[in-house]
Structures are given as structure tokens and as C-alpha cells.
Amino acid sequence: MKIFLDSANIDEINNIARYGILDGITTNPSILSKEVDDNNDTAGIINNIIKHVNGEVHIQVTSDEYDTILKQAMKIHSLGLNVIVKIPVTQNGMAAMASLRSRGIKINATTIFTPLQALAAAKNNAEYSTVYLSSIDDSGNSSYKVIQTIRTMFNNYNMKTKIMGAAIKNPVQIIECGMAGVDAVTAPYGVLKQMLDHPETLMNVNRFINDWNLIPQNSKTFFNQ
Structure with missing residues (x-):
């Protein structure tokens, strides 16, 4: 499963990149x-x-007008082969995706809430x-069931579109994405930091360090050789 950071903050990007888990960055107008x-x-x-990211960079258009979406998509696409154009799945957004499909431009169809929206995006490659x-969860529905349904539909028809879980608030949702066979997740800085933390891990590490420090100094020879 690919892991993306949902951020435009260079310090956050560099920090998460240090851990070797980062496959790319996603942004949207609000984040920027x-x-x-x-x-x-x-x-x-x-x-x-x-310049800083070794991986995909997803940049979103800022309009829902068809002609403007096309113009902005071409501008974003020109930034590099690793840059993916994010387009919301509105009616104009879908029409723009259909037009861009033949030009070989990679699209991230975003703001998806239903399996049918995901199906329409996949039909547009x-x-x-x-x-x-x-x-989805906040609306009283189950996001886990939605992504399971999308995964099943894509598998049934051998659709190549990757599923990305977004609007993630906690690490449990990342686990659920993994269980459902989601291809990628994008999460904010705080959630990705939580992936690496557990109080029992820190407690055990501190115990190891304390036990090592109990060894007399003249007997700590291994790392001095």
C-alpha cells in the first residue's frame, strides 16, 4: 500500500520522508x-x-468550470512526469476527465463518497x-463498507484505477484501508506520526536503555572495539 502525506509544509514533508515510508504528497487548495x-x-x-519530493505529487485544480479545469490540468501536468492532476468528481470534472483521458494525463479523481462515483472515475481511466x-463516517455511513464495495467492483471488472483513502483522522482508518485492499492512503502529518508510535514500544526501549546503563562503564566494551 502506498502512503502519501496530505500536506504542503516542507518541514512536515522532510520529517516524514526520513522514516522511509513516504511514496508521495497530496495537496488541495485548502492545504496550499x-x-x-x-x-x-x-x-x-x-x-x-x-523539488523536495522523491515520488508522486498530486496537485488539485481550483475551479469547477469545464474550460478552466482543462487549462489548469494542462498547467499542472506540465510540471513533471511525477505530477498527478487532482480533479473533483463533479459533472464538469468528469467531463474534463473524459477530454483529458486521450492526452495521457494522469488524473486523481477526488472527493469521492460513493461506489458509483468511483466507478465513473475508473471508466475515465x-x-x-x-x-x-x-x-463518509461523519454522515452516518460506513467508509469501510464503501471502500470494500469499490474494491469488489474494480476487481470484478479488472479495472486498473487505484483506490486511495483520504480524509483520514486516525491510524485505524489506515488499517481498515489495508484490510479492504486499498492501493494507497493519504493522511495528515499527525496521523502518519502516530503510525510509528505506541506507548509500549517507548516503554520497552526505555527499559533496554536503562538496563544497558546499569552495566559498569569498563564492561561496555562491545561498541568501543
Whole structure:
């Protein structure tokens, strides 16, 4: 399963990249807006992300107008072979995907809430079909059942579109994605940090260190050789 960081913050990107688990970055207009200030505009932020990331970078269009989606998608695509264009699965978004399909542009069909939206994205040969897990759960439905259903549908018809779990609030949702056979997840910095942490792990590590420190200094010869 691919793991993406849902962030445009370079410090967060570099920190998670240190752990060897990062396959790429996803962004959206809301995420980018948090990083804009007097010294950083959107062009600079996006170019900096592409420069720092060894993997896919997913950048989203900022309009729901058909012609603007096409224009922005071409601009995003021009940034590099590792850059994926994110397009929401609105009616205009789907029409744009249909037009872009023949141009070989890789699309992440995003803001998916139902199996039928995912099916429509796969029919348009989207590279990814991104499902908003927490938003589905918050509406009283089961995101786990939704991604299970999508996985079954894609398998039944040998559809190549990858399923991505997004809008993730806790590590349990990442586990559920793995159980359902989801191809990728994207999660915020805090959740990816939680993947590596467990109080029992830290307790045992501290015990190992304390026991080592009880050995007389003149007997700690192994690492001094």
C-alpha cells in the first residue's frame, strides 16, 4: 500500500520522508492556502514541493468550470512526469476527465463518497479514485463498507484505477484501508506520526536503555572495539 502525506509544509514533508515510508504528497487548495504568506506564493510552494519530493505529487485544480479545469490540468501536468492532476468528481470534472483521458494525463479523481462515483472515475481511466473516509463516517455511513464495495467492483471488472483513502483522522482508518485492499492512503502529518508510535514500544526501549546503563562503564566494551 502506498502512503502519501496530505500536506504542503516542507518541514512536515522532510520529517516524514526520513522514516522511509513516504511514496508521495497530496495537496488541495485548502492545504496550499495554509502555507501562503508574504514570503511564499502558490507557485513557489508547489515548485518547492516538487523539488523536495522523491515520488508522486498530486496537485488539485481550483475551479469547477469545464474550460478552466482543462487549462489548469494542462498547467499542472506540465510540471513533471511525477505530477498527478487532482480533479473533483463533479459533472464538469468528469467531463474534463473524459477530454483529458486521450492526452495521457494522469488524473486523481477526488472527493469521492460513493461506489458509483468511483466507478465513473475508473471508466475515465483515472489513475486514482480518492475516497473521503471520515466525511463518509461523519454522515452516518460506513467508509469501510464503501471502500470494500469499490474494491469488489474494480476487481470484478479488472479495472486498473487505484483506490486511495483520504480524509483520514486516525491510524485505524489506515488499517481498515489495508484490510479492504486499498492501493494507497493519504493522511495528515499527525496521523502518519502516530503510525510509528505506541506507548509500549517507548516503554520497552526505555527499559533496554536503562538496563544497558546499569552495566559498569569498563564492561561496555562491545561498541568501543
